[in-house]
Amino acid sequence: MAASTETSVGFVDAAVHHRVQQFYAEQMQLLDRGEAEPWARTFTEDGVFGTSVDPEPARGRAAIAAGAAEATARLAADGVVHRHWLGMLHLRPAADGGLHARSYALVIRTPKGGEPVVWRSCVCEDLLVPTDGGGWLVRERHVHRDDLS
């Protein structure tokens, strides 16, 4: 009963897919715990992180860590918690064993004593590169906010 017409969907290997899922889960948790340095180490040394609102992307781990530390301090001052959810992960092979990853991202924002809201809805486009140990790092990330699209 195999259907006669193939879908356009391409697939990456199960082992790659599950590792990338685990990579993102840990990466988002590091960010939301305010672990700026370990978060920055999920990017390559020369990693690039751009968003819809920054005129220039952050370049390199030091800049990426500084951005995360600043965001963490602002959240603490405001008495809110952010949770980054990443989903609908679509992977395509890139050059040299890398992966293009296009996913959706939500930021859920909860004030202490208050109600959570969907703070941001975004599309996240990553270029992932493999590490020697079978893991992944982000070489380039561009986050596109839906409200600014």
Add this chain to the structure above:
Amino acid sequence: MAASTETSVGFVDAAVHHRVQQFYAEQMQLLDRGEAEPWARTFTEDGVFGTSVDPEPARGRAAIAAGAAEATARLAADGVVHRHWLGMLHLRPAADGGLHARSYALVIRTPKGGEPVVWRSCVCEDLLVPTDGGGWLVRERHVHRDDLS
């Protein structure tokens, strides 16, 4: 230390599970980019797509593509972006190598310059059929909106 009492949970093969996840990720992204024809090709030729609000389901790829194109035009006219998230995916074997897939779906709606909201919360019930190439197509989909349940 294996627990003595088995859970009721059944499992499908890892390779199947990860491919279905990838299938849904790409399918949702096609819809949200307004790619009506490629979206329709993720259903079988005679695919059926019913929702809580349509008196009759859409039948066949042409009808499914027309529905997606209409929705895309309406969103553009309203100046909003929709993102479809599918999660909590539960798979059970169906006849002839197919799969029953029951999942949750959210539609996140973001007006340009505005705040995102959870527009819809739904349960999505699919009958998936395998393709020759190792992929999947939707033969039947029924989307149940929580607000109308």
Add this chain to the structure above:
Amino acid sequence: MAASTETSVGFVDAAVHHRVQQFYAEQMQLLDRGEAEPWARTFTEDGVFGTSVDPEPARGRAAIAAGAAEATARLAADGVVHRHWLGMLHLRPAADGGLHARSYALVIRTPKGGEPVVWRSCVCEDLLVPTDGGGWLVRERHVHRDDLS
């Protein structure tokens, strides 16, 4: 082109990762359908379930089932539907073949005829233990609400 610096991210086996994902999907669906007894059987006999608001955790399947039945009755009386989403699942090996699972959880609440809201945003910390059949059970769960953190 493997990157020279390893990320801190650790990985569990693909087969384990996909089974735990399927376990959680079914577990959340059981809860949201109000199937209190099958839900309780996804915990060990002596399972513990604690939240930010309960002075004492529920201990054992009977107590866990009673809590679910009570919640289900309250939702029906209020005319609302809850959907539990679990994501950003991070797994680490625990003693005796178990797993520490740290994930994010959302509760999406939809009143009949109304609009969905994000009712709760939480962090869920589980100790999972393997069953003889290759599945998993929750031995200990602690749910931390972001608004009370």
